[in-house]
Amino acid sequence: MTVRKATRPPGLSKSRVLAARQCPRRPWLQTHRPELADGSDAQRMRIEGGTQFGELARDLLGDGTLIEHVDDLETALAATRSLVDGAKTGTRLFEAAFSHDGVLVRVDALERVRRGWALTEIKSSTEVKDHHAEDVAVQAWVLGEAGIDIRESRVGVVDKRFVYRKPGRYDGLLRTEPVDDLIEPLLPEVGAWVARARDTLAGEMPTVATGPHCSTPFDCPFQSYCRSLEPPGPTYPVSSLYRGGKLAAELIAEGITDLRKVPIDRVRNEIQRRMVESIKKRRAIIEPALPGLLAGLRYPRYYLDFETILFVVPRWLGTRPYQQIPFQFSCHIERRTGRVDHREFLDISGNSPIDGFARALLAACGNSGPIVVYNKAFETGVIKTVAEQVPELMPALLALIDRFVDLLPLVRNHYYHPDLGGSFSIKAVLPTVVPELRYDLLDGVQHGGDAQMAYLEAIDPATTPARRAEIERQLQRYCQLDTEAMLRLVQALSAGPASAHA
Ligand code: SF4
Known part of the structure; x- marks a missing residue:
């Protein structure tokens, strides 16, 4: 059953209290200036994946009563109270609502056990983290103060060992861990967290400098705004070292x-x-060894790049949660004569792309010649998981890995340009060497996050054929630029120092 997001109640929500643990300014902005938040594709995908896992987790935990009334908290509180009173052992409630001291919580799962209740918080990560314990502690504090005797506290996470074997069967995807020992020392502090959060929200916007706390434990969506308030730093900050x-x-x-x-x-x-x-x-520095290393690559040279998608709840049989599943590749093939051919694969049918990807990849890459990739750990990991799922092609697929030439360390160990800002990503390096090749001129898909969102839109049955065709073209152009970029980088850096644009 689909659960919509609750509207913010008067007073404090659990999320505001927890946001204040990361930074006092964050809940203040969420409350008073929410329009200043940025939402990244990665965040949106995480939220969507988390919602899907949360809904599935309810089925996996067993029968229970879902307390809806997401827009009517008074009714949700009253419905919870009537179900809690007189509940028998084994009664399970989902989204039970409680409040204390103006703090409202919705509990993912609350189960009547002998002499009390067990609380379960569902998280779509693969392990229990410290901030999960804080989350559970706030809930346990509210429930305890509201007269609910919590005897057990658990966090339910994704079991990354799970393999989707039978259609519709996800038993084993959810793994619950007790967190009583983690929350016990936190419980006495929760009242003070709540008081501080309330004082913060009632006052002026707190003065807080940006820093590592802006991305730990969560990426704060107000980073652009907060940085805009700060005086500009040096063009070449030591933090980029x-x-x-x-x-x-x-x-x-x-x-x-x-x-x-x-x-x-x-x-x-x-x-x-x-x-x-x-x-x-x-000015750019190119170490003297680099041109020779690149010029020494044999022909034919293959330049290869993948685009992948991952799902918290596996979509296709044989796959695991969070597995990187390739749905596209681009491959430029450079011959000694200077001729360049292009091969590609893209599956936006919505069916598993794995088998088709494996066969098309082998056909594109031939039997010999270096395969140039940028950060081979990623492509290697993808090929290994694909090989597990197409066992008859495993030897041929694994043989591709032996041909990999990783351009990233070659660049990192031999090249720098003042505009790199400490990054050696291909998107940082390309404009300093081949400025005429530009990702920002691409239509629609300009980075990996865009590609994943575009893929999800393309496989959505509600997407029109015209829009699907447009996405297909955008994805092809984007992935093609990635491999063209590698080809042009190798050609330019092989030529030596004059090739970099200082
Ligand atoms: S960007 Fe950093 S300083 Fe600004 S609200 Fe978020 S965590 Fe606080």
Whole structure:
């Protein structure tokens, strides 16, 4: 059954109390200036996946009564109270509503056990985390104060070992863990959390500088807004130093915030040295070894990139939760003569793309020649899981991995340009080497998150054929640009120092 989001009740919701644990400004903005929030594709996908898992988890936990009234909290509270009073052992309630001291909670699952109640919070992650315990502690505090004797507290998470074997059968996807020991020390603190959150919401917007707390434990949706309030930092902040967290903290403590001011003897590795030198000299640095390494790649050269989708609740038989499932690849093939061919695969039928992907990939990649990828850990992991599911093709698929040439470490260990900002992603590197190839000119799909959202829209039966055709074209162009980018990077960097645009 579909459950809509509850409207915010007067007073405090559990989520506001928990948001204040991350940063006092966050619940203030959520309450008073919600229009300033950014919503990323990744966040939207996480929410959708979490909702689907939450609904399925109710079936997996067993029979129970769903308390709806999502827009009428008074009725939900009254309905909960009438079901709780006189409940027999084994009674299970979903979305039971309770409030205390103006804090409202909806409990994912509440089950009558001997001498009390067991509370279960459902999370779509694969392990119990510290902030889950805080979430449960707020609920247990409200329920305890409302006269509900909580004897057991659990968190239900996704069991990543689960494999979807029979249509409609998800037994084993949900794994519950007791968290009583984790919440016990937190319970005495909850009253103070609530008081602080309430004071915060009643006052002016709190003054808080951005920092690591903006992405831990959650990506805060107000980061653009909060950064816009802060004075602009240096163009080359020491915080962008590659793997330089500890060194950057030391430098900032010494008052050095700009990479141009960092003494070269302070850097701790070659990548940092190249980065600081490049920024100080205001030009790209290409180490002399790189052109030779790239020019030495044999022909034919294959440039390969995948697009993948993952589901919390597996959609196709044989797949696991959170498995990266490839639905598309692009492959440029460069011959010694200079001729370049292009092969591609894209399945937006809504059926499992795995088998078709595997066969098309083998046909595209031939039997020999380097396969250039950017960050081979990703492509390697995808091929291994595909090989498990198409066992008759496993040897041929695994043989592709042996041919991989990873362009990412080659670039990272031999190249820097002042515009990289500490990133070696292909989207950062490409404009510094081949500025005429641009992702921002693509129509619709411009990054991996867009590609995943576009794929989900394309396989939705409600999508019109015309829109599906438009998405297909956008996905093809996007993935094709990824492999064209690698081809052009290799060609340009093989030519040496003159190739980078400083
Ligand atoms: S972006 Fe950072 S400082 Fe701003 S509200 Fe979010 S967590 Fe707080």
